[in-house]
Amino acid sequence: MAFTLYSLIQTAILCTNAVAVLHEERFLSKIGWGVDQGVGGFGDDPGVKAQVLNLIRSVRTVMRVPLIILNSACIVLLLLFG
Amino acid sequence: MDLPHHGYRATKQRGRTAAPTDSVLFDDTSSAAPAMNNQAYYTPGYNMGGTSNDMQGGPGANNLFTDPMANAAMMYGSSLANQGKDMVNKEISRFMSVNKLKYFFAVDTRYVLKKLMILMFPYTHQDWEVRYHRDTPLTPRQDVNAPDLYIPTMAFITYILLAGMALGIQKRFSPEVLGLCASTALVWIIIEVLVMLLSLYLLTVHSDLSTFDLIAYSGYKYVGMIFTVLCGLLFGSDGYFVALAWSSCALMFFIVRSLKMKILPSLSSDSMGMGSSAKPQLRLYITVATAVFQPIIIYWLTSHLVR
Numbered sequence: 001m002a003f004t005l006y007s008l009i010q011t012a013i014l015c016t017n018a019v020a021v022l023h024e025e026r027f028l029s030k031i032g033w034g035v036d037q038g039v040g041g042f043g044d045d046p047g048v049k050a051q052v053l054n055l056i057r058s059v060r061t062v063m064r065v066p067l068i069i070l071n072s073a074c075i076v077l078l079l080l081f082g
Numbered sequence: 083m084d085l086p087h088h089g090y091r092a093t094k095q096r097g098r099t100a101a102p103t104d105s106v107l108f109d110d111t112s113s114a115a116p117a118m119n120n121q122a123y124y125t126p127g128y129n130m131g132g133t134s135n136d137m138q139g140g141p142g143a144n145n146l147f148t149d150p151m152a153n154a155a156m157m158y159g160s161s162l163a164n165q166g167k168d169m170v171n172k173e174i175s176r177f178m179s180v181n182k183l184k185y186f187f188a189v190d191t192r193y194v195l196k197k198l199m200i201l202m203f204p205y206t207h208q209d210w211e212v213r214y215h216r217d218t219p220l221t222p223r224q225d226v227n228a229p230d231l232y233i234p235t236m237a238f239i240t241y242i243l244l245a246g247m248a249l250g251i252q253k254r255f256s257p258e259v260l261g262l263c264a265s266t267a268l269v270w271i272i273i274e275v276l277v278m279l280l281s282l283y284l285l286t287v288h289s290d291l292s293t294f295d296l297i298a299y300s301g302y303k304y305v306g307m308i309f310t311v312l313c314g315l316l317f318g319s320d321g322y323f324v325a326l327a328w329s330s331c332a333l334m335f336f337i338v339r340s341l342k343m344k345i346l347p348s349l350s351s352d353s354m355g356m357g358s359s360a361k362p363q364l365r366l367y368i369t370v371a372t373a374v375f376q377p378i379i380i381y382w383l384t385s386h387l388v389r
Binding site for chain 1: 265266268270272273286
């Protein structure tokens with residue numbers, strides 16, 4: 001399995017896209033992973049599920065605009081250079 | 083060297099500041115008046131140039147060094163260089179803290195030799211604690227348990243060169259293969275560090291393992307890889323498997339002992355009340371999984387070099 005740096009970038013973009021397309025009310029709330037179901041107890045150590053939900057929500061919020069730019073750049077480059 | 087253990091704590095909260103700028107530990111003089119140093123550097127040049135040219139009797143060169151215009155031009159050039167250097171430093175320090183990086187490269191020969199011995203034979207090493215000095219970790223020069231980035235960097239480059247040599251011996255060398263080998267190894271390091279960071283975040287392990295620490299611990303496996311490849315080249319396939327087994331066991335022991343101190347605070351003597359609420363067996367799984375991953379990746383990255 002020979003990796004190049006370009007394949008790493010591709011993987012990162014694909015994974016971030018996958019996390020960003022998880023829709024809040026159509027999908028995540030249906031399977032019990034909505035925003036309101038994340039904050040359980042107010043101890044000082046949230047559980048694994050709360051951390052995962054937090055991570056998904058922050059990735060979706062933070063990476064929305066950069067992903068638009070990155071995906072457009074990727075599309076243009078792939079159209080030009082194959 | 084006997085340092086007192088005041089300020090000793092096995093874990094630190096993540097919100098603490100970065101390495102302080104009191105440079106008692108680092109002997110860092112690079113930020114102290116570089117302009118003065120540059121000008122002091124230039125004047126001996128003037129004097130030496132002046133006197134040697136006097137002895138040779140060359141009036142043209144003499145004029146160049148004593149010409150006030152050249153003088154002013156040189157000073158202007160040196161001040162421009164200083165400004166450029168300051169600007170580059172400022173831009174780089176926005177992305178990563180250069181002081182923190184300097185801590186990892188503050189090594190000396192004695193530390194490197196001892197660390198290499200511990201990496202290859204960790205079974206007799208007694209004390210695995212990273213010592214602190216007034217709440218900052220000690221530099222690798224003073225504490226053999228501190229992680230550093232010098233050995234992983236050098237080992238990575240040596241591994242790439244050794245891979246090229248191994249492929250050349252088997253007449254399978256071409257420059258593209260070398261680049262591919264290098265980027266594959268780099269990508270595996272990045273993947274491993276990202277997975278470690280993700281698992282530490284998900285389990286809310288409040289350890290003081292920074293990204294550079296994780297890169298350092300991931301990079302120590304290259305020492306084992308170099309040893310394995312060398313044995314494979316010298317002694318054939320039997321030597322390769324023996325060296326693989328030896329370096330895997332040594333590396334697994336090293337990783338488990340080193341990370342145990344940082345990730346599993348509930349097993350240390352002075353555990354506070356809130357440390358271990360995140361299911362200590364999950365933290366144990368992280369440590370063991372990291373350790374088990376090392377021989378797999380060593381085998382994966384070296385088996386194609388030793389047929």
